[in-house]
Amino acid sequence: MEPKGALLVMYGCFTAGRPEPEGIARVLAAAFGVPLLSVDVSLESEMENRKGDASVTCDYEYLSGDLACNLSVYGAKEVVPQPSEEELTRALARGLDTVVLISRGTTPSIRKVVTPQGGTTFAGFRSADRRQEHSGLPRPGRG
Secondary structure, eight states: OOOSSOEEEEEEEEESSOOOHHHHHHHHHHHHTOOGGGEEEEETTOOTTOOTTOSEEEEEEEOSSSOOEEEEEEEETTSOSOOOHHHHHHHHHHHHTSOEEEEETTEEEEEEEEOTTSOEEEEEOOOHHHHHHHHTOOOTTOO
């Protein structure tokens, strides 16, 4: 089922907390200025029960590790005006009461961090394999 209108990948972020789909939907409805019924929030792997007429959709995936959730938000081009990445990130952090991390330009290892209180900073990340290489701890299968 295809959502209405042409969708644009608008935002991608990670959260430190594990938000509930209902909370994500509530924040997105407010941020995009659409009714709650016009928002679809589904597990990334879920394809069967999506709202085909949603104006705003969000795929989420729970993660293990320091970051608990990955969100991919899409807005139909008919939704005007759309929030800026900064506005949406702040709304998610505040509304979900968790730290939200977004990409910083073309450097994927650096993320902008936004707190629920509105503070911002930057953080650098290494893959799990690189963290283990530098920690002095043995990697699985390497003794």
